[in-house]
Amino acid sequence: xxxxxxxxxxxxxxxxxxxxxxxxxxxxxxxxxxxxxxxxxxxxxxxxxxxxxxxxxxxxxxxxxxxxxxxxxxxxxxxxxxxxxxxxxxxxxxxxxxxxxxxxxxxxxxxxxxxxxxxxxxxxxxxxxxxxxxxxxxxxxxxxxxxxxxxxxxxxxxxxxxxxxxxxxxxxxxxxxxxxxxxxxxxxxxxxxxxxxxxxxxxxxxxxxxxxxxxxxxxxxxxxxxxxxxxxxxxxxxxxxxxxxxxxxxxxxxxxxxxxxxxxxxxxxxxxxxxxxxxxxxxxxxxxxxxxxxxxxxxxxxxxxxxxxxxxxxxxxxxxxxxxxxxxxxxxxxxxx
Amino acid sequence: xxxxxxxxxxxxxxxxxxxxxxxxxxxxxxxxxxxxxxxxxxxxxxxxxxxxxxxxxxxxxxxxxxxxxxxxxxxxxxxxxxxxxxxxxxxxxxxxxxxxxxxxxxxxxxxxxxxxxxxxxxxxxxxxxxxxxxxxxxxxxxxxxxxxxxxxxxxxxxxxxxxxxxxxxxxxxxxxxxxxxxxxxxxxxxxxxxxxxxxxxxxxxxxxxxxxxxxxxxxxxxxxxxxxxxxxxxxxxxxxxxxxxxxxxxxxxxxxxxxxxxxxxxxxxxxxxxxxxxxxxxxxxxxxxxxxxxxxxxxxxxxxxxxxxxxxxxxxxxxxxxxxxxxxxxxxxxxxx
DNA sequence: CTGAAAGCGCTAACAA
DNA sequence: TTGTTAGCGCTTTCAG
Numbered sequence: 049x050x051x052x053x054x055x056x057x058x059x060x061x062x063x064x065x066x067x068x069x070x071x072x073x074x075x076x077x078x079x080x081x082x083x084x085x086x087x088x089x090x091x092x093x094x095x096x097x098x099x100x101x102x103x104x105x106x107x108x109x110x111x112x113x114x115x116x117x118x119x120x121x122x123x124x125x126x127x128x129x130x131x132x133x134x135x136x137x138x139x140x141x142x143x144x145x146x147x148x149x150x151x152x153x154x155x156x157x158x159x160x161x162x163x164x165x166x167x168x169x170x171x172x173x174x175x176x177x178x179x180x181x182x183x184x185x186x187x188x189x190x191x192x193x194x195x196x197x198x199x200x201x202x203x204x205x206x207x208x209x210x211x212x213x214x215x216x217x218x219x220x221x222x223x224x225x226x227x228x229x230x231x232x233x234x235x236x237x238x239x240x241x242x243x244x245x246x247x248x249x250x251x252x253x254x255x256x257x258x259x260x261x262x263x264x265x266x267x268x269x270x271x272x273x274x275x276x277x278x279x280x281x282x283x284x285x286x287x288x289x290x291x292x293x294x295x296x297x298x299x300x301x302x303x304x305x306x307x308x309x310x311x312x313x314x315x316x317x318x319x320x321x322x323x324x325x326x327x328x329x330x331x332x333x334x335x336x337x338x339x340x341x342x343x344x345x346x347x348x349x350x351x352x353x354x355x356x357x358x359x360x361x362x363x364x365x366x367x368x369x370x371x372x373x374x375x376x377x378x379x380x381x382x383x384x385x
Numbered sequence: 386x387x388x389x390x391x392x393x394x395x396x397x398x399x400x401x402x403x404x405x406x407x408x409x410x411x412x413x414x415x416x417x418x419x420x421x422x423x424x425x426x427x428x429x430x431x432x433x434x435x436x437x438x439x440x441x442x443x444x445x446x447x448x449x450x451x452x453x454x455x456x457x458x459x460x461x462x463x464x465x466x467x468x469x470x471x472x473x474x475x476x477x478x479x480x481x482x483x484x485x486x487x488x489x490x491x492x493x494x495x496x497x498x499x500x501x502x503x504x505x506x507x508x509x510x511x512x513x514x515x516x517x518x519x520x521x522x523x524x525x526x527x528x529x530x531x532x533x534x535x536x537x538x539x540x541x542x543x544x545x546x547x548x549x550x551x552x553x554x555x556x557x558x559x560x561x562x563x564x565x566x567x568x569x570x571x572x573x574x575x576x577x578x579x580x581x582x583x584x585x586x587x588x589x590x591x592x593x594x595x596x597x598x599x600x601x602x603x604x605x606x607x608x609x610x611x612x613x614x615x616x617x618x619x620x621x622x623x624x625x626x627x628x629x630x631x632x633x634x635x636x637x638x639x640x641x642x643x644x645x646x647x648x649x650x651x652x653x654x655x656x657x658x659x660x661x662x663x664x665x666x667x668x669x670x671x672x673x674x675x676x677x678x679x680x681x682x683x684x685x686x687x688x689x690x691x692x693x694x695x696x697x698x699x700x701x702x703x704x705x706x707x708x709x710x711x712x713x714x715x716x717x718x719x720x721x722x
Numbered sequence: 723c724t725g726a727a728a729g730c731g732c733t734a735a736c737a738a
Numbered sequence: 739t740t741g742t743t744a745g746c747g748c749t750t751t752c753a754g
Contacts (some may be wrong), residue, residue, distance in 0.1 A: 057747095058749060059746095059748085060747065061747080063613060065752045069724080069725085070724070070725045070727060071748080071749095072724075072726080072749080073723090073724060073725075073726095074752095075748065075750085076723095076724090078748095079749080083723060083724090084723070084724080085723060085724085088570075088723085088724085091656060095592075095728095100529075100751065103505060103747080104448045104747050104748070105506050105507050105746075105747095105748095106443060106447050106449055106452065106507070106747075106748085107746070107747025107748035107749090108445055108505075108748050108749075109730090109731095109748090110443050110447050110730045110731065110747075110748070110749095111445045111729080111748045111750085112730085112748080112749070113728055113730070113749080115443065117486070118742055125471070125472045126469075126472055126478075128465075131448065131462075131468050132463075133752085134462070134487075135462040135463055135489070136488055138462060138489055139462075139489065139491075142488075142489065147486055147487070147504075147507070148483070148486070148487055148734090149454070149484055149486050149489065149501075150471075150475055150484070150485055150486075150489075151479075151484065152472070152475055152476065152486060154476075154630075161745075165439065166484075167443060167484075169439060169442050170442050170443070170454070170484070172567075178743090182742085189716070207521075240750085252747090257574055267653075274664065274665075278668075289745080301665070301668045304668070305668045305669065305670065305672070308670055327611065328611075328638070328665055330642075331611055331615075331638045331641070331642045331669075331670075332669065332670065333641065333642065333645055333669065333670035333671075335642070335738090357458065363464060367729075383401060394731095396730090396731055396732085397731065397732065398731080406740080406741085407740070407742075408731085408733095408739045408741095408742060409730080409733080409734080409740075409742080409743090410739090410740060410741075412733060412734085413733090413734095413739095413740090414733065415732095416733080417738095418739090420739060421740085422739060422740085425739085425740085427753090431738075440731080440732075441730090441731050441732070442731095443730085443731075443732090444730070444731030444732035445732055445733075445734090445745090446732090446734040447730085447731075447732070447733095447745095447746045447747065447748090448731080448732045448745080448746055449732080449733070450746070583753085687749070694726085
């Protein structure tokens with residue numbers, strides 16, 4: 049093998065030589081194996097300290113078949129929701145000495161399978177966050193990705209815990225809130241086509257329609273970011289609706305800004321709701337009424353499920369569903385008389 | 386060695402057996418080595434496909450001494466600035482087939498060295514993002530972390546490219562903007578103690594004071610997030626200043642919200658500036674005047690520097706400094722007559 | 723309690 | 739062109 053010239057890294061062998069023992073013994077000491085003579089152990093430790101030795105994790109991983117790393121695949125790292133999940137996951141995993149490797153599919157659903165496989169091979173498990181791929185593909189992929197934890201999706205494949213948010217319920221509650229305020233014409237600014245959570249919102253709204261036949265509800269095409277909200281201001285005005293359900297907080301904020309530019313007052317002239325309760329939501333002007341999703345906790349729980357899977361070969365694979373919590377703030381108010 | 390029972394992964398040996406060749410040949414084929422007989426190569430490829438073989442990156446990494454992964458250490462993954470840098474880095478690295486491993490030091494400067502070392506051992510290089518450690522520690526650590534790229538810090542250690550933002554200049558320009566609008570009493574809501582970029586802002590403001598002895602400028606203690614901005618509203622009002630320089634956009638947004646609650650109109654009663662130009666800045670009400678830092682590009686460039694270091698053992702280690710660009714929006718206006 | 727040796731999955735020098 | 743063989747740095751069984 050070509051030993052790369054510059055590579056002057058200290059290995060277990062160097063420590064062994066300096067301590068006058070075999071590398072097996074060094075390995076034992078480094079791993080806190082107490083079957084080693086205390087005096088020898090001390091000698092090894094001194095040698096290691098003097099050489100500033102740090103075990104090479106790659107060699108260790110190969111020997112152990114374990115990397116102490118988990119992967120996460122997200123559709124878009126620019127989205128605060130996924131950022132928060134990543135953060136929750138990373139903090140929780142770090143507590144247990146695990147690291148996280150990230151992969152951003154840039155909303156390209158065909159990339160997801162490749163990225164997920166790639167990540168899985170380098171890691172001990174993989175978290176798929178709101179995957180855009182089809183149910184069939186997801187189920188087919190699952191065995192090769194195991195241990196895997198799903199966020200915002202579920203699958204029939206075995207051993208795959210799933211963390212879901214009841215977007216359908218959340219959007220219904222927001223709609224009801226607007227109705228309670230006297231709004232009779234509502235509009236939903238919808239999200240990305242391939243988003244499963246958008247589909248859930250639409251189902252929820254169908255139910256809402258059934259429950260409230262007297263209320264007018266228009267569905268408008270939209271997106272998932274500021275700009276799409278901002279651009280929709282005109283269409284929203286044209287719709288004549290006074291209660292607006294935005295796909296998420298980002299869209300709501302963009303809309304808020306677009307309406308402000310047109311002199312529309314919120315909530316006096318129009319009420320707006322978001323979804324997710326990202327940290328920014330309470331700081332908009334006016335503060336955003338929204339449905340709070342415990343996003344960071346989602347990441348946290350994802351790690352706990354993953355840990356169960358890693359530790360317990362045949363762990364349960366529960367499906368948790370979180371109920372969004374409506375947070376009434378300043379962006380919604382009584383409909384004009 | 387204990388072969389873990391469940392592990393049914395297909396290795397290069399299985400492919401070799403099935404194709405009736407040695408694993409060396411399989412390796413050659415998998416790596417696109419053209420010295421292999423086309424017919425044999427085809428046979429290997431079929432076997433690999435039939436077995437759905439995917440090379441194990443850990444074995445590969447050990448053999449090559451290369452992981453095709455880089456690490457990034459950030460002080461706080463909840464901060465949109467670091468999220469954006471991470472995103473820029475990740476996208477750019479992905480283009481070249483590299484992944485990124487993240488480590489969040491949670492603003493604990495004593496953790497940074499450990500996390501950075503950990504990350505470095507698992508990766509081919511490490512990006513240190515706004516490290517909180519001392520200059521001395523940074524310089525001492527540098528050799529063991531090489532290849533390393535620094536963001537928002539620099540060091541005298543050799544071979545360490547540095548990506549800097551001229552916060553001192555940016556804050557001066559914002560201050561000048563406020564003065565041009567007629568403000569005579571300014572206040573700076575400062576950031577975290579250990580933040581090097583906060584120190585740079587303070588130096589810039591010292592210079593500003595020298596240049597504008599007629600202007601009153603008060604420095605108030607603060608923080609780096611919404612809440613600290615929100616909590617500072619009272620102190621800001623008490624200061625009597627009409628032009629407020631917030632540490633960053635988050636602080637400015639919190640302040641905006643705090644002032645709104647107290648009935649202070651922005652910009653009519655008071656002008657507020659942020660710093661960074663995070664995506665949310667243009668969507669606050671009113672939109673935030675701020676100094677734009679090309680954050681995502683910073684991540685992108687960090688990768689390019691890293692790539693140079695990895696490819697070119699003795700690459701240059703330039704220090705790039707970015708000039709923030711003042712973006713005048715609605716949160717600043719003429720001082721009251 | 724310790725060392726020798728095998729093996730994790732792969733790459734690459736060397737020989738045939 | 740291909741196979742044999744020796745590592746990469748570590749863990750762990752098995753003798754001693």
